[in-house]
Amino acid sequence: MTEPVALCECCVVHEETVEAVRQVMPDDGVLFDLAELFKMFGDSTRVRILFALQQSEMCVCDIAALLGMSKSSISHQLRALRQTRLVKPRRDGKTVYYSLDDEHVVGIFAQGMLHVCERRE
Amino acid sequence: MTEPVALCECCVVHEETVEAVRQVMPDDGVLFDLAELFKMFGDSTRVRILFALQQSEMCVCDIAALLGMSKSSISHQLRALRQTRLVKPRRDGKTVYYSLDDEHVVGIFAQGMLHVCERRE
């Protein structure tokens, strides 16, 4: 064996700190999933959809009208939100109603709002 | 005047719902800023940086070593995080130490983790 762990080409200035933090870091898989989740909140169209659904269950047409966008684009975004299990569909005849599928959406928004509103004063 | 509000080409299935939700929707500016904020959490490199900084103040070299990435890419990401005021730099000689600049980062992560961990069982 050569060296214990090949870190990177650069000098590690504080080896102990790096090791200590490394111990506590969650699995990369978890952090990847976390990033995937927040990616859903990282687009204003999806943010507006999620915000709207906090108020009321809505169909694709309603959301498209509310946001002034095409039904197709809304449907595409709803699919992404469905796959991340942030929203869930409920079919009633021709219409598909969407609603939030996660109690934490509200909490995530609340925390984000605190940051945004502080910075906007 | 032609029609009250030109919504979109599609039929509005539930006009009252749409109007009610529209009343409560925050300004587009706020929702845009919110999306910009969450965009920072929507990349695994940045997520790992923010997670690491929850544990300890670190310099660019340390973070690069921890994550096994180039100092340049870390520096680029730190700039983005700085601009969103999620991290702040502290210069000490040649070294620049970064730390969290927002008490809400922890809360946002906590909410996100709840979602991710539930879905991973």
Add this chain to the structure above:
DNA sequence: CGAACTGTTGAACAACTGCTCATATGTTCA
């Protein structure tokens, strides 16, 4: 069944993102 309507899907494309590489800035110390 077939027309009308709601929603979904795939391809195409322009815009954006994150990394690398080369270079520049800022600090220390001999």
Add this chain to the structure above:
DNA sequence: TGAACATATGAGCAGTTGTTCAACAGTTCG
């Protein structure tokens, strides 16, 4: 001052993302 080091930055490029357009699928009702 100049060499060495830590970090920052800009250009370039491949990969990703969000929208549009056209076509398709599921439901209702005459």
